Amino acid sequence: MKKISIYILIIGLIGVFIGYKMYNKPHINVAEKPVDIALTASILLADFSSNETSANTKYLDKIIAVKGMVTTVEFDGEKTAISLQTKDDFGSVVCYLTKEEFKKSTEIKEGQEVVLKGICTGFLMDVILVKCIIMNSK
Amino acid sequence: MKILYAFFVCLFLVSFTNAQERFLTKKGMISFFSETPIENIEAQNNQVLSIVDASSGKMAIAILMKSFMFKKALMQEHFNENYVESDKYPKATFKGDIIDFDNITTSEITLAIKGNLTIHGKTKEITIEAVTKKTDEVIEMTGNFFINLSDFDVKIPSVVKNNISEKIKVSFRLYHKTYKK
Numbered sequence: 001m002k003k004i005s006i007y008i009l010i011i012g013l014i015g016v017f018i019g020y021k022m023y024n025k026p027h028i029n030v031a032e033k034p035v036d037i038a039l040t041a042s043i044l045l046a047d048f049s050s051n052e053t054s055a056n057t058k059y060l061d062k063i064i065a066v067k068g069m070v071t072t073v074e075f076d077g078e079k080t081a082i083s084l085q086t087k088d089d090f091g092s093v094v095c096y097l098t099k100e101e102f103k104k105s106t107e108i109k110e111g112q113e114v115v116l117k118g119i120c121t122g123f124l125m126d127v128i129l130v131k132c133i134i135m136n137s138k
Numbered sequence: 139m140k141i142l143y144a145f146f147v148c149l150f151l152v153s154f155t156n157a158q159e160r161f162l163t164k165k166g167m168i169s170f171f172s173e174t175p176i177e178n179i180e181a182q183n184n185q186v187l188s189i190v191d192a193s194s195g196k197m198a199i200a201i202l203m204k205s206f207m208f209k210k211a212l213m214q215e216h217f218n219e220n221y222v223e224s225d226k227y228p229k230a231t232f233k234g235d236i237i238d239f240d241n242i243t244t245s246e247i248t249l250a251i252k253g254n255l256t257i258h259g260k261t262k263e264i265t266i267e268a269v270t271k272k273t274d275e276v277i278e279m280t281g282n283f284f285i286n287l288s289d290f291d292v293k294i295p296s297v298v299k300n301n302i303s304e305k306i307k308v309s310f311r312l313y314h315k316t317y318k319k
Contacts, residue, residue, distance in 0.1 A: 022212060023210070023212055024210065024212075025210070025211045025212050026211060027211040027214075028211070056225070056228055057225075060204060060224075060225070060228070061204065074165075076165065076184075079184070081165065094164065094185075096184070096185065121185070121202045121204035121205045122202040122204055122205070122228050122229070123202075124164070124185070124187040124200050124202065124229075125164065125187055126164065128185050128202060128205060130185070130205060130207070
């Protein structure tokens with residue numbers, strides 16, 4: 001009888017521990033995750049503007065590495081938004097960088113070619129990527 | 139010839155005024171807050187698209203549900219997968235009219251906006267109040283309002299019923315600039 005209650009107690013404790021771990025599960029760390037899809041800003045935008053529904057299933061929540069030419073770099077405190085040029089005149093791909101990338105982002109210049117890695121959240125006027133990091137700039 | 143000339147002048151004026159009357163932001167902020175004795179849940183979205191047409195006083199807002207960032211990853215996961223079903227309904231929208239838009243000035247005044255809010259595929263007519271201010275280049279709008287989860291058919295499982303408030307406070311800060319391009 002005593003044995004059983006000890007077992008139940010141990011199982012219970014493990015349960016609480018797992019529950020606590022899950023509750024405090026960390027956010028996805030983009031830097032450590034492998035890239036799911038790598039492509040250019042033009043292709044990404046074209047996919048969304050031609051068929052948004054299929055593009056949503058293809059790209060949403062995926063880790064995307066997007067290559068393109070920087071048109072604007074905007075700062076809002078320590079938050080940086082980098083817009084990438086596409087073949088479309090109206091839309092672009094806008095990448096919102098993590099705060100950790102702020103220092104690096106101040107070195108990015110307009111007209112420069114960059115590769116940014118982030119999570120795609122969808123399409124409004126532009127395709128939006130959040131939690132981006134700078135992979136490669138030259 | 140004279141008529142043609144007049145026509146072109148009109149065309150020019152029309153295009154000119156149009157360019158001046160659209161105000162837009164792609165980086166508006168909308169956050170929501172659920173308060174219960176057990177826990178408070180907060181999420182913020184900094185990629186809100188909002189357009190104000192200053193000639194008609196109409197406004198339109200579009201939001202990506204997946205752009206809402208939570209403090210805890212698990213909350214964000216539950217929000218997207220179970221509550222608002224972001225894969226099925228990736229966007230929330232609002233379309234409305236700013237009542238008495240002509241009263242807008244360079245100093246802050248409170249205006250009402252009446253329109254349709256769509257979340258989770260369900261549409262409801264709401265009237266919200268916003269503190270507004272307009273200059274030649276900027277229309278600023280801030281405010282907050284409450285929504286009921288049941289109005290948008292968002293179901294909360296009974297296990298976490300006490301953790302999530304039925305009334306959700308939504309705050310917004312939209313800093314529209316004249317639209318060039």
